[in-house]
Amino acid sequence: MDLTTLALPQEPAGGIAGWAADLVDVLGGPGAGLAIALENLFPPLPSEVILPLTGFAAGQGVISLFSALFWTTLGSVVGAAALYGIGALFGRERMHALWARLPLVKAADLERTEAWFARHGTKAVLLGRMVPIFRSLISVPAGVERMRLPVFLALTTAGSLVWNSVLVLAGYWLGDRWDTVGTYVGLLSKAVLVLVAGAVAVYVAVRVRSRGRPGARPGARHRRAD
Template sequence: MFDWISGFIDTVGLVGIALLMFVENVFPPIPSELIMPLAGFNAANGDQNLVAVIIAGSTGSLAGAVFWYWVGMRIGTDRLKRLARRHGRWLTISPDEIDQSNAWFKRHGGLAVMIGRLIPTVRTFISVPAGVSEMSFAKFLAYSTVGTVVWTSFLTLAGYWLQSQYEKVSTWINPISTGIVVLILGWYLWRVATYRRRVPKEHDRH
C-alpha cells in the first residue's frame, strides 16, 4: 500500500493528500498513519511545502468528518429510536439510552468530538453521534478542526523528522489501533450479552 499511496501523492500532489485523507475518514482501512507521514517525508525532501501538506491533510480529514456528521443528521434521533425498539439488542442501546446519550452529548459533546478525532478508529465515527444529537454545525466544525489539525500535524511532523524511516509511525500506532478495535469489540459483545439486564423486555417495547 505504501507504493500505491506514494505514487498517488506524487501524481496528484496536495489534492491527492486531501482526497486520501477524505477517503480514510469514510473508509477506515486506508489509514492516515500511512498517508500523512509519507506526505511529511516528501516535505522533508523539498517536494512539497510542510504547512501546505498539513492544511491539505486536515481539509480532507475534516471533509470526511462532515460526511459522517451529515449521516448522523440524516439518521436522526427518531429513526434511531425506532431501530432501537426493533433491534435494541444488536444495537446495544434502548430508546431511553438514546435520549440520555443525546442529553450527555449536548452538554459535553464538543470535548468528546475533539478528543475522539485524536484516537485511531474512534476518530472516524465520532461525528455520527454529533449529528444524531443535532450539535450545531459551527460547534462541531470548531472542535473537529482542533482535533483534526493536531492529529494531522503530529503524523506529518513525525514523517518529516523521521524522513526515510517514516514507516515507523505506522509501526508505533498500529498496535494502539488494534488494541482499540479489540476493546470496542469486547465492549459491544458485553453490551449485547447484558442487554436484557439493562433493559427489561416490557420496558423496551415502550
C-alpha cells in the same frame, strides 16, 4: 521526483502507500488532502500510513510542510463534514426506530447516550479526532444530534490539526523510516478495538443476564426478612 520510488525503494509500488504516494506525486498537497478525506469516509484506509508518508514527501521537498499540514487537515474536515451530513440526514427519529429493532437494547440506553452527548459532545468531537477508529465515527452522532455546524467544524479542525501534525511531523523527521509510525499507531488501534470489544461483551452479558430473570422485581433484595 518519484515519491513512490523514494518511499518504497524495496517494495512493489502498490497497496495503500503506493496509491497515496501516486496521489501526492500527481496532485501534490491536494492529493494528500484527497487521500485523507477518503480515509475519513472509509476507515480501513489507514491515516497512520497516509499522514507519515505525506510528512516524508515534505521532507524530500515534493511538497512543503505547510502544504502537507494544510491539505491533510482540510481533507479531514471535508471527510468529517460528509459523515456529519449523513448523520443529519439519517436523523434522530430514524435512529430511534432502528434502535427499537435491535436486540438486547432499550430506548433508555439511547436516551442516556443522547443526554451524555448533549453534555459532553464538544469534548467528544474534539478528543475523538485524536483516537484511532473513533476519529471518523464521532462525526455521525454529531450530525444525528445536530450539533451546531460552526462548532462542529471548529472542533474537528482543531482536533484534526493536532492528530495530523503529530503523524505528518513524525514522517518528516523519521525520513525513510516513516513507515515505523504505522506500527505504533496500529498497536494503539488494536488496543482501542480490544477495549471496545470488551465493553460490548460486558454490555451484552449484562443484558442477557437481566432478561433471563423476568420474575425478578426491583427492590426485592432490599426487603428485610421477618
